[in-house]
Amino acid sequence: MDNRDMADQVQFARMNGLGNKILVVDMRGRKDRVAPRAAIALNADPATQFDQIMAIHDPKAAGTDAWIDIINSDGSMAQACGNGTRCVVQALATETGKKAFLFHTVAGLLEAEEHEDGTISVDMGSPRFGWRDIPLAEEFHDTSRIELQIGPIDDPVLHSPSVASMGNPHAIFWVEDDVWSYDLGRFGPLLENHPIFPERANISIAHVRSRNEMDLRTWERGTGLTLACGSAACAATVSGARTGRADRTVTVNVPGGPLLIEWRESDDHVIMTGPAEWEWSGTLDPATGAFQRDDAANGESGARAL
Numbered sequence: 001m002d003n004r005d006m007a008d009q010v011q012f013a014r015m016n017g018l019g020n021k022i023l024v025v026d027m028r029g030r031k032d033r034v035a036p037r038a039a040i041a042l043n044a045d046p047a048t049q050f051d052q053i054m055a056i057h058d059p060k061a062a063g064t065d066a067w068i069d070i071i072n073s074d075g076s077m078a079q080a081c082g083n084g085t086r087c088v089v090q091a092l093a094t095e096t097g098k099k100a101f102l103f104h105t106v107a108g109l110l111e112a113e114e115h116e117d118g119t120i121s122v123d124m125g126s127p128r129f130g131w132r133d134i135p136l137a138e139e140f141h142d143t144s145r146i147e148l149q150i151g152p153i154d155d156p157v158l159h160s161p162s163v164a165s166m167g168n169p170h171a172i173f174w175v176e177d178d179v180w181s182y183d184l185g186r187f188g189p190l191l192e193n194h195p196i197f198p199e200r201a202n203i204s205i206a207h208v209r210s211r212n213e214m215d216l217r218t219w220e221r222g223t224g225l226t227l228a229c230g231s232a233a234c235a236a237t238v239s240g241a242r243t244g245r246a247d248r249t250v251t252v253n254v255p256g257g258p259l260l261i262e263w264r265e266s267d268d269h270v271i272m273t274g275p276a277e278w279e280w281s282g283t284l285d286p287a288t289g290a291f292q293r294d295d296a297a298n299g300e301s302g303a304r305a306l
C-alpha cells in the first residue's frame, strides 16, 4: 500500500452488472475525486481491473441522494453507465435499507429503485437523436441510419448504423445473423475513434430476433469489449423501435445475460431493469489507486461494506 496514511483511504466495492466490471468507490465526505492516475493503476491490476468506476460523492442538489462520477478504464469520464448505476443502488440499499434513490450525474438526474426480487430498475432518461446531441461531426438529418461503414467499400462488413445518445454516444449496427460472427474486437476501436464521432462512441452490433428480443454486443468507448453495456441496450432498444425493427419493450441479450428495456410512451423515458452483484470490498487511495481487500486486512471473508 502507498505510504500515505489511512485517512487517505476510502471504502470501495468490486461489483458487476451482468459481468460489466464495476468499482463502486465511496467518496462521500471528501472534496477530492478519483484521479485518472488512480483509475489507470486500478485497471492495470488484475484484481481490480474494471470497465467503469462509479464514484459516489456528496449530493450537489437538494433532494438527490448522491452525485456520481463515471470513469472508464482508460481514465476518461463518461456521462452514463446503466450497469454501474444498478451496482450503486444495490450498495446503497444494502447500507441504508432504502429502496428508491435519485442520483445526479453530468447527464442529469437518474431515478432508480431496487425491487423485492433484487432486480434494479434505472430511469435512464430520454434518448436524444439530433446529430449535435450524439454528437456527430457533421449534419445528418436522419440519425436512424447514417453513412458509416467498415470493410470493403463495395461489400462492407458493417454499415448504416443508427446513432443515439443516452447521455453518452452510441452507434448500433444492425445484422441479420449471429452477433458473434463479427470481429468486434478489431472493428470496435476503429469505429470508436472514427472522426464522425468527435467525442468517440460506444459501438454495438445488434441482431433483432423478434419484436421483443434482440442480441447485442458492445465495444465500449474508453473501455473495449465488455460483457454488458446498459446504456447501449437502451440505445439499441430506442433505435430498434425508431426504425420499426422492434417494439418499445425489449429483452436485450448482452453476453452477460438479459436486460429488460422499456422506452415509455408516456414520458419518453427509457427504463432499464436488471441485476447487480457484489463480489468483494476493500479500501483504496483515490489519488494513487493503491488498494487492499478487506478480507486481506482481517484475514476473514470481507464484510460487505460501502
Ligand SMILES: N[C@@H](CCC[C@H](N)C(=O)O)C(=O)O
Residues within 6 Å of the ligand: 020, 051, 052, 072, 077, 078, 079, 080, 081, 082, 083, 084, 168, 169, 202, 220, 221, 222, 223, 226, 228, 229, 230, 231, 232
Ligand atoms: N458500461 C456502461 C457504459 C459506460 C460508459 C461508456 N463506456 C461511455 O464511455 O459512454 C453502461 O452500462 O452503460
